Amino acid sequence: MKINALKVTAVNIPLLKPYHIAVLGTVESTQSVIVEMHTDEGLIGIGESDPALMFTGESQQTVMTMLQHHLGPAVLGMEPRQIENIHARMAAVTVGNPFAKAAIDLACHDLIGKSFNAPVYQLLGGLVNERIPVMWSLGSDTPENNAADAVAKVEEGYGTIGLKLGLLDPKEDVDRVAAVRKAIGDDIHIRCDANQGWNVGTAVSTIQELENYGVAMVEQPVPKHDLAGMAEVVRAVNIPIGADESLSSPQDALDIINAKAADFFSIKTTKHGGLSPSKKIASMVQTTGGKFFINSMIEMGVSVMSGLHFAASTPRLFEIGHALNSVRRLKDDILKEPAHYEGGEIVVPQDRIGLGVELDEDKMERYQVGHFWVKE
Ligand SMILES: [Mg+2]
Known part of the structure; x- marks a missing residue:
């Protein structure tokens, strides 16, 4: 061919x-x-x-x-x-x-x-996970609005709420997390993403405050190239820290592992150059004991399905909801038949071949x- x-x-x-x-x-x-x-x-x-x-x-x-x-x-x-x-x-x-x-x-x-x-996950190691819990991520807003949106999403079936931090004043960010935790109770996971928004000092003091609210993970607290700073945050706090912007190539994964700069690794198959380099990253992370968060860009259905095939075929996923639902933020999608969601989970399409997408x-x-x- x-x-x-x-x-x-x-x-x-x-x-x-x-x-x-x-x-x-x-x-x-x-x-x-x-x-x-x-x-x-x-x-x-x-x-x-x-x-x-x-x-x-x-x-x-x-x-x-x-x-x-x-x-x-x-x-x-x-x-x-x-x-x-x-x-x-x-x-x-x-x-x-x-x-x-x-x-x-x-x-x-x-x-x-x-x-x-064959479905693509069969080419990547076979079926490890048949369904994957998904999360809903909230952008920066007032504590009241974030809390109300979080409650609505939990009622829709989401078991994990994400919050974007790092844009507003750190005190406001902590107030937002506190308000969401109070509104959704203790049984729902919360994950946070600072998108490089802090320096090391602010990251450490803010994440230590977040320890009071049962936060499962904090992603990319400091700028992408500051692996020494990421490692300092990892050592100073009791919440798992993840690399997203810091992690694009397999070489980045090796650098992060050597610097001990992350506890978990944010996978977006398109950020890494596709499924093949993503699996090379996965091999290194699995070998050295890290975990994966299956993340997403603001993306349409083909990329969501690519992430889903990766997630379906990869062990050591972090035990919370993953970001396999970018299409639910969009007014529309380009796929004839979208991915299938049940409650708070996305279901791996075992009856479709290739990526399982039709435009x-x-x-x-x-x-x-x-x-x-x-x-x-
Ligand atoms: Mg991120």
């Missing part, structure tokens, strides 16, 4: 409600890129990417450019099932750019699954903001 064309489409779907996050600011829609990878055997693989400048310096525009001029032409004519060769070719073309590479990696995995008539062409047309073909 040979790749003979790529259709690359930029897709923006509005969020139901603007999302206020430290450093990133306010997010109002997806800024996604969809790849449809055509082959000489007629099979088509689907990939997605959801870049963010604050993570890897990539945007929807840079991903489109990389795919049009560099990565797309480089993989034309290649066998999509030779995923190591595909990644070696992409690495030879450019350093970095994991979000652009992920769109190709996901499309290749979809094709591998389709060509072997809704009408919605692709409605939400696209540009597209091009890369052909031989």
